[in-house]
Every structure is written in C-alpha cells, then in structure tokens.
Amino acid sequence: MATTDIQDHCKNLILDSSKTLLCRQGSTCSDKRLFGMQAFWAQIYIIPTKVKKIIEAHCRSYLWSGSNAITKKALVAWDNLCSPKSVGCLNITNTYIWNRAAIAKQWWDIEHKQDKMWIRWIHTYYIKQQAMESVQVPKQACWLVRKFFEARNLINQMQIQPTRQSLIRQIYYQAITARTTVPWKCMMFQNAARPKAVFTIWLQLLGRLLTVERLAKWGIEVEPKCCLCQMHDETREHLFVQCEFTRKVWRRVGQWMQMQYYNPVNWDQHQQWLIHNSKGKSRKAQIFKLVCTEVTYAIWIERNARIFEKHNRTWEVIAKEIMYVACVRATPRIYNVIHSFRF
Numbered sequence: 001m002a003t004t005d006i007q008d009h010c011k012n013l014i015l016d017s018s019k020t021l022l023c024r025q026g027s028t029c030s031d032k033r034l035f036g037m038q039a040f041w042a043q044i045y046i047i048p049t050k051v052k053k054i055i056e057a058h059c060r061s062y063l064w065s066g067s068n069a070i071t072k073k074a075l076v077a078w079d080n081l082c083s084p085k086s087v088g089c090l091n092i093t094n095t096y097i098w099n100r101a102a103i104a105k106q107w108w109d110i111e112h113k114q115d116k117m118w119i120r121w122i123h124t125y126y127i128k129q130q131a132m133e134s135v136q137v138p139k140q141a142c143w144l145v146r147k148f149f150e151a152r153n154l155i156n157q158m159q160i161q162p163t164r165q166s167l168i169r170q171i172y173y174q175a176i177t178a179r180t181t182v183p184w185k186c187m188m189f190q191n192a193a194r195p196k197a198v199f200t201i202w203l204q205l206l207g208r209l210l211t212v213e214r215l216a217k218w219g220i221e222v223e224p225k226c227c228l229c230q231m232h233d234e235t236r237e238h239l240f241v242q243c244e245f246t247r248k249v250w251r252r253v254g255q256w257m258q259m260q261y262y263n264p265v266n267w268d269q270h271q272q273w274l275i276h277n278s279k280g281k282s283r284k285a286q287i288f289k290l291v292c293t294e295v296t297y298a299i300w301i302e303r304n305a306r307i308f309e310k311h312n313r314t315w316e317v318i319a320k321e322i323m324y325v326a327c328v329r330a331t332p333r334i335y336n337v338i339h340s341f342r343f
C-alpha cells in the first residue's frame with residue numbers, strides 16, 4: 001500500500017464530504033468519515049509521520065474551512081481537539097496515538113492469541129520459546145515486525161482491563177496525556193442541539209469566537225460597536241450576556257420554557273448559570289442545554305448576518321425560530337415536555 005494512496009483516499013473523502021454536506025458538521029463528520037479510513041491502515045501499518053501530518057492537515061482544513069484545500073486557518077490548535085470532551089476538547093481521534101495503540105495491540109495478540117497463522121510464524125521464527133518480556137528485537141526481521149516488538153514497551157505500561165471497550169481504545173485513552181477537566185463539560189455531553197450550534201457554543205466557552213474584541217487584539221480594524229444594539233463595544237461578554245437584544249431573546253425563550261431568565265451581569269455569572277442549569281440527567285437540564293446552545297448559535301448567526309449580509313431580523317423572529325428548532329431537535333426523552341410548552 002503506497003502512502004500516497006492513503007493521502008489520496010483522505011483527500012477524496014474530504015472532497016466528497018464537502019460536496020454532499022450543506023453545512024459544516026463540526027467534528028462529527030471530520031472524525032467519523034476520515035477516521036474510518038485511517039483506522040484500518042493504522043492497525044496493520046505504521047503510518048509514516050509525514051503522511052500523518054498531511055492527513056491531519058487535510059482534516060484540520062476541512063474542519064475549519066469545509067474544503068479539502070490545505071489552509072492554516074484554525075481557531076483552536078489541532079492537538080487541543082484530540083482530547084476528551086471532559087477537558088474541553090472535541091474528542092477527535094489523534095492519528096499518531098491511535099496508530100501506536102493499534103500496533104501495541106498487535107503485540108498483545110502475539111502474546112495471547114497463538115492460534116493465528118501469522119502469530120505462530122512469529123513465534124516459530126523470532127521468539128522461539130523465549131520469555132516475551134526479555135526477547136530481543138530481531139535485527140533480521142522486517143521493519144513491520146520490529147515495530148511490533150518495539151510496541152511492547154507501550155503495552156507493558158498499560159493496565160488492560162477485561163471490559164467491553166476495545167483493546168485499542170483502552171490503550172489509546174491511557175496513552176493520551178491527562179489534562180484537567182473544564183467546569184462546563186456538562187454542556188458538551190448529550191446536547192441535542194444541532195452539531196454546528198454545539199460547535200459554536202464550544203468556541204464561545206473557549207473564548208475563541210472571532211468577536212470584534214479579539215480581532216482588535218490582532219490589530220484588525222473593524223467597526224467596534226455591537227451590531228445588535230449599536231450601544232456598546234462588541235465583546236463576548238456584551239454580545240452574549242449584557243446586550244439588550246440578547247436579553248430580550250432569552251426572556252422570550254425563558255417565558256416559553258417556563259423558566260425565569262436570570263439576567264447575569266457578567267460572563268462569569270452567565271457561565272455559572274449555564275453550568276448550574278445543565279448539570280445532571282434530568283429532562284429540565286437536557287432542555288436547557290438544547291435551548292441555550294441554540295440561543296448562542298442564533299445570536300452569533302444574527303450578528304454575522306448583520307455584519308456580512310446587511311440582513312436584520314427582530315428578536316421576536318429569532319426567539320420563535322429557536323423554539324421551533326428546539327421542538328424539532330427534541331430527543332424522545334424530552335419530546336413530550338418540550339411540545340407541551342405554549343408558544
């Protein structure tokens with residue numbers, strides 16, 4: 001298998017995805033479609049670093065630009081996306097670590113599954129009844145077999161449990177560097193909102209949305225006033241918390257979902273309020289999570305439409321759209337509750 005074939009396969013998948021998907025689906029599409037291709041080769045083959053970097057560049061470009069042309073535009077570093085959601089990442093599979101985990105699993109198979117023909121061949125020619133822990137890496141063996149032997153160090157550091165989780169996944173999660181969890185992790189799990197809305201709130205919580213305040217820090221000159229109220233400068237805090245336009249949307253949506261809007265004064269209070277109401281598995285928490293994610297997305301889309309398309313909508317129209325979307329996106333568990341709310 002030529003490495004260029006893997007690259008071409010990856011490019012074609014991205015091209016195909018960008019043609020068939022009308023909107024960017026965030027990490028979901030990027031991970032499932034692209035990773036499926038890599039997972040097969042990663043189990044039998046050490047993918048060269050250069051190829052892995054090219055594949056990552058395509059995945060990264062697709063996530064941030066929606067096309068298969070390589071671009072360096074990214075609001076979050078790729079490595080920061082490849083950790084679990086609980087630490088504020090998107091849980092995109094890290095190809096490099098997955099490949100190492102998959103090869104380490106081959107060594108585990110050599111140790112435990114001696115009924116396979118190729119494993120018996122390795123035992124007969126290279127291991128020859130020696131202890132698995134101390135057997136030397138055979139210098140005469142081909143490159144791939146030597147890599148299996150070298151993967152022994154990784155698997156020896158792992159604690160393999162007899163669980164339903166696949167062995168590669170167990171090794172993979174143990175090999176990922178531990179990071180501290182983020183307080184808003186509850187927003188990222190079991191959120192029924194549209195993937196692009198979840199992606200937007202994730203960027204908002206990380207403080208990576210390209211607001212005027214952030215653009216100004218990079219020396220880009222743009223109109224500083226908030227396009228929703230024309231009263232104050234646009235910051236994340238103003239746009240999503242303090243802006244009267246946003247508050248009107250929240251009050252209307254809150255009235256619909258029988259929940260009083262809390263009127264937070266600053267970003268920290270707003271975030272605390274989100275976390276407090278999204279924690280747990282109750283129906284109320286699930287509905288709140290869905291609605292607040294769609295509110296954030298709607299405000300961001302309205303802001304962009306006003307700036308780039310000169311198209312304005314009223315807060316009543318936006319609030320109504322959020323309610324309709326929430327009804328459509330409701331999971332079976334919250335369907336009856338959400339459909340009992342009166343418009």
Ligand SMILES: [Zn+2]
Nearest residue numbers: 226228229243
């Ligand atoms: Zn405003």
